[in-house]
Amino acid sequence: MLNIADTLHRWCREARPFALATVVDVTGSAPLPAGTSVAVDADGNAVGSISGGCVEGAVYELCQKVLQEGGGPQRARFGYSDDDAFAVGLTCGGELDVLVQRVDPATQPHLYAALAEVVWGGPVAVAHIVDGPDELLGSTLSVLGDRHLTAGTLGERAVEGAVADQARALLRAGRTALASLGGDADTCPERLSVLVHVHASRPRMLIFGAVDFAAALSQAGRFLGYRVTVCDARPVFATAARFPHADEIVVDWPHRYLSKTTVDARTAVCVLTHDAKFDIPLLQLALDLPVGYIGAMGSRRTHDERLRLLHEAGVTADQLARLRSPIGLDLGARTPEETAVSITAEIIADTNRASGLPLSQRTGPIHEPTAYGLGDDQPIREDVAARWEVETAVAELDWSQA
Structure with missing residues (x-):
């Protein structure tokens, strides 16, 4: 998401709805990491890339479908396409899990504040629920690092606290990562996968x-x-x-x-x-x-x-x-x-x-976790x-x- 912060900041300022497709998990070799996004607005304008070209067309169509038909977030998986030369897939052999959702800036003012902070160069973490109960899927929470402010659309206080703690920890570490939360009745009873997008100060x-x-x-x-x-x-x-x-x-x-x-x-x-x-x-x-x-x-x-x-x-x-x-x-x-x-x-x-070591002397995935x-x-x-x-x-x- 934060890889296209400049454009999303402008679209949020203009209250322009858009579809956001985000890589939420990567298996094997893939061109871009988890957290990378593509966005498409109602006029068909697109920004960003999630695969270097392999699956962009299919993701663009899925974004347009979500914008036009509405409904909740959708998950899609793109893998290797060797069996069919015309199939949509990744020629590098990796697999991508992508979450596509509609974003209405008018209902998520905290997202505009987080994107503005990124544009201005401040430290920010945006926690993004990418797997879990339907009512939470696609929800976001922002942590503005310098002021330790949190705001979001999660609703439940216990869930917000657990997600915010994870976002702060990753912001301190300065890295975007996928985290699993939940299963604790006292803090976060629901099992959740949270992708924390981090824009840290320069190391x-x-x-x-x-x-x-x-x-x-x-x-x-x-x-x-x-x-x-x-x-x-x-x-x-x-x-x-x-x-x-x-x-x-x-x-x-x-x-x-x-x-x-x-x-x-x-x-x-x-x-x-x-x-x-x-x-x-x-x-x-x-x-x-x-x-x-x-x-x-x-x-x-x-x-x-x-x-x-x-x-x-x-x-x-x-x-x-x-x-x-x-x-x-x-x-x-x-x-x-x-x-x-x-x-x-x-x-x-x-x-x-x-x-x-030279990659030619190694086996297995090029990009290790x-x-x-x-x-x-x-x-x-x-x-x-x-x-x-x-x-x-x-x-x-x-x-x-x-």
């Missing part, structure tokens, strides 16, 4: 070290949608002229700045200074914070020395297992621009709990923990010989 990328690699990384980070901060204690290097793509330039000692700024589970911390007097206090602090990614640049020798110093500073094995060092994936990168691709590729893989929970505590991956055990053994051997 942060904190780059420490005003070096050439930081200039390329700040550009790549901004391209990926991060709010980028470059921090360095040296004012001659930390300038807006050198980092035009950064949202913020900070002249301060890295660990001091990190101690007073706001971070969350989506924050990426990239340490490019490879200087112990900056790195060690900074990483010691970063590894104790609930950030999503921590990477540090340096050679193998620098990495081994960094592990030794962090170990001496009291950083635990579990904390060190979170550190990506040397930073980035093995792409053979040499230039700042190539290195920025290597680093951001690792951040993407780490965020999605992906292997980082995310492994993230709703809270800020992220479990250490088994491959990261194993890597730390090996590196610890090697590092301890080196220390004993020093």
Whole structure:
């Protein structure tokens, strides 16, 4: 839904009814994720895409039917069409569950407020009942993040409370997801499937070290949608002229700045200074914070020395297992621009709990469900923990010989 917020906001402002088709579940490989929508108004104007072209015609016709004939929301499923070359289906082999419903803006003023907040750049979650009792199917509830306001069309106080709690949790996590609720007589007696559409504030990328690699990384980070901060204690290097793509330039000692700024589970911390007097206090602090990614640049020798110093500073094995060092994936990168691709590729893989292997070397679905929970505590991956055990053994051997 929020992928077409600009147009829906305008249609709601004009009190223009429309049919909304939303992907509510995805099985296997599919071009677009759950939460993606197409909308069609009474004049036949369409906006959005849910399949990259494979099933758009059928969805458009279903939207027009819902607008013209009325009635409640309808579910449709689109799968692989190999048996009939002219059948409607997904050539990628995946399956989509789509919910199509009529939306009358006059009866859902909260939806206009939520879409306006998205257009203005604020954090919003819209909870959408996509499976459950007929009287609730298609109902929505909005949470405006900054003000924690909720409004919707669910009606039942207990149901609204349970759905709002789920929406707030996903808004904090910054991701759109399908959640199952209900079965609890005290809170939400009905079994419900709720698709929570989330428009979160931009995640942060904190780059420490005003070096050439930081200039390329700040550009790549901004391209990926991060709010980028470059921090360095040296004012001659930390300038807006050198980092035009950064949202913020900070002249301060890295660990001091990190101690007073706001971070969350989506924050990426990239340490490019490879200087112990900056790195060690900074990483010691970063590894104790609930950030999503921590990477540090340096050679193998620098990495081994960094592990030794962090170990001496009291950083635990579990904390060190979170550190990506040397930073980035093995792409053979040499230039700042190539290195920025290597680093951001690792951040993407780490965020999605992906292997980082070539897809040609993997089997199964291309798009795996995310492994993230709703809270800020992220479990250490088994491959990261194993890597730390090996590196610890090697590092301890080196220390004993020093």
